[in-house]
Amino acid sequence: MKICIIGAGIGGLATAAHLAKKHEVEIYERENLLGGRALSCKIENYEKLLRKFEMMIVSATPSIGEVASEYKLDLGFHLIGGGKRGACVKLLKELGIELEFIGSKLGLIGEEVSYPILSSSDKLKMLPRIMQLLFTRKSKIEEMKKISMEEMIEKYGRGKLKLVLELFPRLITTVNDLGKISAGETFFAQRELMGGDPVIYPKNGLNEIAVSLAKYIEKNGGKIKLGTEVKEIIIEEGVAKGIKIGKGIKAGEEKEYDVVISTLPVQNIFTIANKKHFPEDWAEYIKNLKPTGSLVAYHALREAKKELDGKSFVFIERNAGFEGNDVVGMIDFKMNAPKGKQLIQSYAICTPEEAKNKAKMEELAKIIEKHLEKLIPSYKMEWYIYSSIWHLDGVAKTIDNEKPDVTTPIKNLYIAGDCVNSKGVGMNCAADSARLIVNNLKI
Ligand SMILES: Cc1cc2nc3c(=O)[nH]c(=O)nc-3n(C[C@H](O)[C@H](O)[C@H](O)COP(=O)(O)OP(=O)(O)OC[C@H]3O[C@@H](n4cnc5c(N)ncnc54)[C@H](O)[C@@H]3O)c2cc1C
Known part of the structure; x- marks a missing residue:
C-alpha cells in the first residue's frame, strides 16, 4: 500500500x-x-518554533537573543511512566535501535527534600493497599474508570499513600483536578507500567x-x-x-x-x-x-550541582488558586547541556486556559522558583526561560x-x-x- x-x-x-x-x-x-513537540532546537530558533506548537514565552532573563548559542533546548521534556516498559523504549527495542537512557527515581520537595519520596519502610507499609488497588480484577478496573481519583483518595488515602495518590495521577495525566482524573485509568496505567524508573531521558538529548x-x-x-x-x-x-x-x-x-x-x-x-x-x-x-497545559522552564545554573545530576524531584503546592486547587510540578536534572554546564528542566501543571493567561503563568513561575530555591538554596542562574503551553498532551486523559x-x-x-x-x-x-x-x- x-x-x-x-x-x-x-x-x-x-x-x-x-x-x-x-x-x-x-x-x-x-x-x-x-x-x-519532542524536538531539540538551537536556542536561537526556540522562540520562532514554539509559536508553532501553541506556546508562548512568559519571561526570559536575559532575553533569549543574549543566551550563548551553544545551548540546545528540548521541547518535550522526558518520558514519564514506565521507564523501560513504556511504549517509546519498547518500540525502539522491537526495532533493534539501541539508545542509552538516564533514569531516576523521584524525590519530593516538601517541608524537607527527600530522595527518593518513599523509603523502603514506607513502601512496605503501603504495599498491601497498593497491591489491592493495582491487582483488582480487570472488570473492577473498568468500573473504576467512572470513579474519580478524588473519591478514591477519600476512601483509601491515609498518610504517605494519600500523598502518592495525590501526586502520581496528576503526573501521569498532566491534570491537577483530581475530580476529573479517572481512578480506573490511573490504576490501569500503573499496573501496566510497574517497575522501571518513573522518568527517563535519552543520554544524548531528546x-x-x-x-x-x-x-x-x-x-x-x-x-x-x-x-x-x-x-x-x-x-x-x-x-x-x-x-x-x-x-x-x-x-x-x-x-x-x-x-x-x-x-x-x-x-x-x-x-x-x-x-x-x-x-x-x-x-x-x-x-x-480538551488538551492539557503547563508552564515549562529552563534554568541554566552558573555552578553545576553534580550531586543532583540525573535526578528528578516533584512538588505539590497546596491551595495554589489554580483549577484542581493544588498544583503539581517537577524539577529535573537530566537534560543534555554543553560540556561542564547544567540545565534544569521544570514544569508545573495547569489547564490550557490558565496557560494562555500571562498573569497566572507569572504566579506559577514563582511557585517553581520557590521549590527550586528549597532544592538549591541561593542558586545563581546564568539564564532562565519560562514558557507556557496549552497543547502539551493532545487530549487530556480525564473522565469527561x-x-x-x-x-x-x-x-x-x-x-x-x-x-x-x-x-x-x-x-x-x-x-x-x-x-x-x-x-x-x-x-
Ligand atoms: C514543552 C513541552 C514539554 C513536554 N513534556 C513532556 C514530557 O515530559 N513527557 C512526555 O511524554 N511528553 C511531553 N510533552 C508532550 C510530547 O512532546 C507530545 O505528547 C508528543 O511529542 C506528541 O507527538 P505527536 O507525534 O503526537 O505530535 P507532534 O509532535 O505535535 O507531531 C505532529 C507533527 O506534525 C507536523 N505538522 C503539523 N501540521 C502539519 C502539516 N499541515 N503538514 C505537515 N506536517 C504538519 C508538526 O510540525 C509536528 O512535527 C511535552 C511537550 C512540550 C511542547
Whole structure:
C-alpha cells in the first residue's frame, strides 16, 4: 500500500517505523526538523518554533537573543511512566535501535527534600493497599474508570499513600483536578507500567528518539519530506484519496495514497480536511476535546550541582488558586547541556486556559522558583526561560474527555499521535498509537 503520514513527531515516526518494511511510506513534515513537540532546537530558533506548537514565552532573563548559542533546548521534556516498559523504549527495542537512557527515581520537595519520596519502610507499609488497588480484577478496573481519583483518595488515602495518590495521577495525566482524573485509568496505567524508573531521558538529548526512528525508516525504504506542509487531505465520497501539498518545493502538487494518517493535534484536523465530509457530531466531538497545559522552564545554573545530576524531584503546592486547587510540578536534572554546564528542566501543571493567561503563568513561575530555591538554596542562574503551553498532551486523559479511536468516519483516513486512546501519556501515548494503527490496518 502507498501510505502517507502527516507529521514527523513521535506519533508519525513510530507509525512509519512499523509500516516501512512492508509498505511504501512517505512522511510529510511542515518544519525542517524531526520530532514535532519532542524536538531539540538551537536556542536561537526556540522562540520562532514554539509559536508553532501553541506556546508562548512568559519571561526570559536575559532575553533569549543574549543566551550563548551553544545551548540546545528540548521541547518535550522526558518520558514519564514506565521507564523501560513504556511504549517509546519498547518500540525502539522491537526495532533493534539501541539508545542509552538516564533514569531516576523521584524525590519530593516538601517541608524537607527527600530522595527518593518513599523509603523502603514506607513502601512496605503501603504495599498491601497498593497491591489491592493495582491487582483488582480487570472488570473492577473498568468500573473504576467512572470513579474519580478524588473519591478514591477519600476512601483509601491515609498518610504517605494519600500523598502518592495525590501526586502520581496528576503526573501521569498532566491534570491537577483530581475530580476529573479517572481512578480506573490511573490504576490501569500503573499496573501496566510497574517497575522501571518513573522518568527517563535519552543520554544524548531528546531528539535522539526521533533521529534514530527516522534513520530506521529511511533504511527500510520510507521517505521523509521535511519542510513540506500538507495543505489538504483529498476526500471524495467518504474516502481519503491523497493529499495536496502546501508550502515547500512541490507546493500545489496532488499525490494519491491508499491510506492517509494525520498526526496533527486532532482538534486541528479540520485545518487540512474539509469539515463538510465528516458527520457533524464527530466533528463537534473532536473540536471540543480538551488538551492539557503547563508552564515549562529552563534554568541554566552558573555552578553545576553534580550531586543532583540525573535526578528528578516533584512538588505539590497546596491551595495554589489554580483549577484542581493544588498544583503539581517537577524539577529535573537530566537534560543534555554543553560540556561542564547544567540545565534544569521544570514544569508545573495547569489547564490550557490558565496557560494562555500571562498573569497566572507569572504566579506559577514563582511557585517553581520557590521549590527550586528549597532544592538549591541561593542558586545563581546564568539564564532562565519560562514558557507556557496549552497543547502539551493532545487530549487530556480525564473522565469527561474520552480520547478518540485511531479510525475516523472517513474510509482510509486515520489519526495517530498523543491525541488517541493509546496507552500512556505524551510521547509514550504517541508511540503507542502506532500499535493501534497497525492493528487497525491489519497488516
Ligand atoms: C514543552 C513541552 C514539554 C513536554 N513534556 C513532556 C514530557 O515530559 N513527557 C512526555 O511524554 N511528553 C511531553 N510533552 C508532550 C510530547 O512532546 C507530545 O505528547 C508528543 O511529542 C506528541 O507527538 P505527536 O507525534 O503526537 O505530535 P507532534 O509532535 O505535535 O507531531 C505532529 C507533527 O506534525 C507536523 N505538522 C503539523 N501540521 C502539519 C502539516 N499541515 N503538514 C505537515 N506536517 C504538519 C508538526 O510540525 C509536528 O512535527 C511535552 C511537550 C512540550 C511542547
